[in-house]
Amino acid sequence: MYRFMLRGKIHRATITDANVDYIGSITIDSELMELADILENEKVHVVSIDSGVRLETYAISGDRGSGTICLNGAAALLMKPGERIIILSYAIASQEELSDWQPRIVFVDESNRPLPSPEALQIRLY
DSSP states (O other): OEEEEEEEEEEEEEOOEEETTSSSEEEEEHHHHHHHTOOTTOEEEEEETTTOOEEEEEEEEEOTTSOOEEEEGGGGGTSOTTOEEEEEEEEEEEGGGGGGOOOEEEEEOTTSOEEOHHHHHHHTOO
16 A cells, blocks of 8 residues: 655745746745755645645745745745745655655744754744
8 A cells, every 4th residue: 555645844934935927836945945855846735824725836946045935827826925834745655664754844944944853843833
């Protein structure tokens, strides 16, 4: 049996820009993509913490260390700069892989800079 499992997550990122005239996708700081194990053109879910809106798109690599989180195309009409979001990627895993499955979860500050996990757990979950 196979299951869809969370593989990568960028938690509580802030949308920095929205470009409705772009073809589509979400542009994400490449450092955050690497930390969360999200690849260029990979399908991702984007969930707004502020409005509850959910959407599906694909990831485009943004400038490393820039903190960029930019919704492009039609998605730019659903969420706006300043909204807090969660970006999720998934993988299909076999039963054998599940025993040591660990998603890569990246906590970020208000400027979309990665936080160390212990600090993130104390600050960001409340």
